[in-house]
Amino acid sequence: xxxxxxxxxxxxxxxxxxxxxxxxxxxxxxxxxxxxxxxxxxxxxxxxxxxxxxxxxxxxxxxxxxxxxxxxxxxxxxxxxxxxxxxxxxxxxxxxxxxxxxxxxxxxxxxxxxxxxxxxxxxxxxxxxxxxxxxxxxxxxxxxxxxxxxxxxxxxxxxxxxxxxxxxxxxxxxxxxxxxxxxxxxxxxxxxxxxxxxxxxxxxxxxxxxxxxxxxxxxxxxxxxxxxxxxxxxxxxxxxxxxxxxxxxxxxxxxxxxxxxxxxxxxxxxxxxxxxxxxxxxxxxxxxxxxxxxxxxxxxxxxxxxxxxxxxxxxxxxxxxxxxxxxxxxxxxxxxxxxxxxxxxxxxxxxxxxxxxxxxxxxxxxxxxxxxxxxxxxxxxxxxxxxxxxxxxxxxxxxxxxxxxxxxxxxxxxxxxxxxxxxxxxxxxxxxxxxxxxxxxxxxxxxxxxxxxxxxxxxxxxxxxxxxxxxxxxxxxxxxxxxxxxxxxxxxxx
Amino acid sequence: xxxxxxxxxxxxxxxxxxxxxxxxxxxxxxxxxxxxxxxxxxxxxxxxxxxxxxxxxxxxxxxxxxxxxxxxxxxxxxxxxxxxxxxxxxxxxxxxxxxxxxxxxxxxxxxxxxxxxxxxxxxxxxxxxxxxxxxxxxxxxxxxxxxxxxxxxxxxxxxxxxxxxxxxxxxxxxxxxxxxxxxxxxxxxxxxxxxxxxxxxxxxxxxxxxxxxxxxxxxxxxxxxxxxxxxxxxxxxxxxx
Numbered sequence: 001x002x003x004x005x006x007x008x009x010x011x012x013x014x015x016x017x018x019x020x021x022x023x024x025x026x027x028x029x030x031x032x033x034x035x036x037x038x039x040x041x042x043x044x045x046x047x048x049x050x051x052x053x054x055x056x057x058x059x060x061x062x063x064x065x066x067x068x069x070x071x072x073x074x075x076x077x078x079x080x081x082x083x084x085x086x087x088x089x090x091x092x093x094x095x096x097x098x099x100x101x102x103x104x105x106x107x108x109x110x111x112x113x114x115x116x117x118x119x120x121x122x123x124x125x126x127x128x129x130x131x132x133x134x135x136x137x138x139x140x141x142x143x144x145x146x147x148x149x150x151x152x153x154x155x156x157x158x159x160x161x162x163x164x165x166x167x168x169x170x171x172x173x174x175x176x177x178x179x180x181x182x183x184x185x186x187x188x189x190x191x192x193x194x195x196x197x198x199x200x201x202x203x204x205x206x207x208x209x210x211x212x213x214x215x216x217x218x219x220x221x222x223x224x225x226x227x228x229x230x231x232x233x234x235x236x237x238x239x240x241x242x243x244x245x246x247x248x249x250x251x252x253x254x255x256x257x258x259x260x261x262x263x264x265x266x267x268x269x270x271x272x273x274x275x276x277x278x279x280x281x282x283x284x285x286x287x288x289x290x291x292x293x294x295x296x297x298x299x300x301x302x303x304x305x306x307x308x309x310x311x312x313x314x315x316x317x318x319x320x321x322x323x324x325x326x327x328x329x330x331x332x333x334x335x336x337x338x339x340x341x342x343x344x345x346x347x348x349x350x351x352x353x354x355x356x357x358x359x360x361x362x363x364x365x366x367x368x369x370x371x372x373x374x375x376x377x378x379x380x381x382x383x384x385x386x387x388x389x390x391x392x393x394x395x396x397x398x399x400x401x402x403x404x405x406x407x408x409x410x411x412x413x414x415x416x417x418x419x420x421x422x423x424x425x426x427x428x429x430x431x432x433x434x435x436x437x438x439x440x441x442x443x444x445x446x447x448x449x450x451x452x453x454x455x456x457x458x459x460x461x462x463x464x465x466x467x468x469x470x471x472x473x474x475x476x477x478x479x480x481x482x483x484x485x486x487x488x489x490x491x492x493x494x
Numbered sequence: 495x496x497x498x499x500x501x502x503x504x505x506x507x508x509x510x511x512x513x514x515x516x517x518x519x520x521x522x523x524x525x526x527x528x529x530x531x532x533x534x535x536x537x538x539x540x541x542x543x544x545x546x547x548x549x550x551x552x553x554x555x556x557x558x559x560x561x562x563x564x565x566x567x568x569x570x571x572x573x574x575x576x577x578x579x580x581x582x583x584x585x586x587x588x589x590x591x592x593x594x595x596x597x598x599x600x601x602x603x604x605x606x607x608x609x610x611x612x613x614x615x616x617x618x619x620x621x622x623x624x625x626x627x628x629x630x631x632x633x634x635x636x637x638x639x640x641x642x643x644x645x646x647x648x649x650x651x652x653x654x655x656x657x658x659x660x661x662x663x664x665x666x667x668x669x670x671x672x673x674x675x676x677x678x679x680x681x682x683x684x685x686x687x688x689x690x691x692x693x694x695x696x697x698x699x700x701x702x703x704x705x706x707x708x709x710x711x712x713x714x715x716x717x718x719x720x721x722x723x724x725x726x727x728x729x730x731x732x733x734x735x
Contacts, residue, residue, distance in 0.1 A: 001612075004596060005589070005592065008596075009591050012590070356585070359587075363575060363581050364575070364600055364601045364648070365572055365575045366600075366603065367604070368572075485549070487549035490548065490583070
């Protein structure tokens with residue numbers, strides 16, 4: 001009788017049932033779409049972060065930025081050009097540590113011993129800056145001749161200029177070429193920035209090539225410089241054989257040239273120094289605890305986690321992510337809540353309309369529990385129908401988002417703390433070369449196609465919400481039905 | 495079978511107190527047929543609700559086979575209604591979405607039993623009221639008289655000891671009225687029921703062996719010897735409360 005009655009009631013009141021189910025469906029569909037888009041945003045952010053950190057890295061450790069002493073000039077690249085004959089070429093080839101901040105490579109072992117650290121690997125980020133060019137003297141055009149005044153210093157072979165003289169021509173023409181290098185620990189090929197790229201030609205470093213004169217070059221840089229496998233790449237006068245061409249998985253590569261760490265240290269005169277330590281935690285859920293342990297036990301360092309880095313993500317991805325996690329989530333829950341309330345009110349009003357019916361059943365000996373079960377059963381079926389509709393619409397919505405794949409842009413600011421320091425040259429040092437590799441690395445832009453993956457958890461949540469919504473709606477009606485006294489119910493309709 | 499002792503029922507209507515029943519004493523034997531008349535608002539339906547365990551008195555006792563319905567828990571009272579008391583209402587009170595057979599089945603639900611048995615008993619009951627051909631019809635597909643027959647079948651399918659009818663012909667035309675009254679009287683005789691009917695219809699009232707009149711909550715009983723002679727039901731079994 002329960003199911004017969006249920007089926008007949010739903011069929012008879014299919015319009016009301018459809019309204020209730022549609023309301024719930026809308027709420028549930030929104031929850032699914034927003035959740036899946038939000039999850040897509042997280043994945044996108046994860047990919048952005050992964051493109052910078054490399055796979056498997058949970059934290060980075062860098063030297064804490066130090067304030068320059070009072071009166072001291074901040075560290076920045078300096079070039080000295082000695083006076084040479086006119087037309088003689090002047091050049092400078094500088095290999096500098098990005099951010100000018102290094103840690104002793106013994107710190108890697110110290111970090112590796114911290115609780116919760118599975119592995120720690122050091123690396124050295126460098127910038128090679130080549131300046132080539134010449135100065136040309138300007139020509140003095142004499143104006144009105146002036147009688148020489150003793151003691152004025154204007155005369156002499158040095159050629160002073162007098163009032164009315166003009167200088168034409170002259171100046172300097174310099175060609176600036178820079179690229180980023182990364183000294184990688186070849187014994188740990190699965191951790192560090194090189195993991196953000198895939199070696200598309202040749203091979204990566206062998207674990208035995210700790211001090212070999214071999215290089216892996218980023219594909220974009222190789223193309224720009226016309227480098228191919230087996231070619232020689234000269235860094236500070238030292239020739240390296242290009243053994244591999246690596247292509248960044250997303251966006252820009254972490255560096256343009258990768259060398260064995262020891263070679264990078266030797267070339268940059270940074271023996272036993274590193275700029276960044278890449279840390280893999282034993283438990284990815286306890287990264288904050290690892291961060292705290294490192295900060296406490298390894299002084300003078302800055303520890304950056306993905307979560308810290310995520311805060312530096314800006315651009316449309318960040319905006320969309322904020323939108324999805326804030327406005328979208330609340331909107332979907334608000335709609336769902338409204339739908340449940342409307343469903344509850346409709347169920348309650350249906351009970352009011354059926355007061356004679358329930359009063360009669362109670363007069364016939366139906367217990368309050370049986371009447372209540374009937375009301376809840378009907379509401380629950382509405383919830384199930386709404387849930388099924390909502391899941392279908394939600395899945396279609398999520399599929400549509402994935403099919404359209406809107407492109408979102410993520411930007412990582414150079415002010416991103418230690419991470420910016422590691423790759424971006426950090427602070428003013430790096431920003432001097434705005435537009436160069438160091439600068440662009442600091443303000444890295446990554447385009448990500450948004451997808452909306454629907455997880456089993458999301459579908460499970462939708463099912464729970466549908467059943468919960470049905471139950472809440474049923475509870476409204478059930479509460480009324482259970483309080484209904486048959487005499488009152490029959491009296492009210494007489 | 496029924497004994498009402500000093501039953502009162504008071505309602506509050508705003509600030510005003512309404513005495514629907516004011517100290518009603520009434521005794522009904524097994525197989526009795528009582529017709530209740532009186533002006534609107536006089537307490538007829540309230541008295542019927544007390545007899546049916548649909549409502550509880552403000553004071554007094556409603557004894558059914560010695561069990562005070564007023565003192566029973568809601569669960570027990572519901573069980574007594576489900577097992578022993580059949581109701582017929584003026585507006586039929588059928589479930590609009592259920593067929594005639596399913597409507598009759600609703601009265602068997604509280605008794606449990608297998609669905610097939612319920613269906614079979616419901617079909618028999620409908621057959622007994624002349625609706626054997628209308629088992630699958632919805633109430634909306636039946637005339638008023640047919641709907642009331644379904645309601646009567648529903649009241650009697652569980653073989654109750656008591657049949658309470660509240661204006662059963664109130665919504666029917668004259669020809670239907672006679673048909674339903676004859677049906678009810680026939681079933682009363684056949685099943686040996688205690689039958690209490692509220693009606694405004696004096697023609698029906700004249701056919702009853704006992705006539706109760708309620709005015710302002712007070713009851714007066716009048717015996718109708720002529721009707722009593724020709725109307726007598728079979729002796730029923732004791733009530734299981």
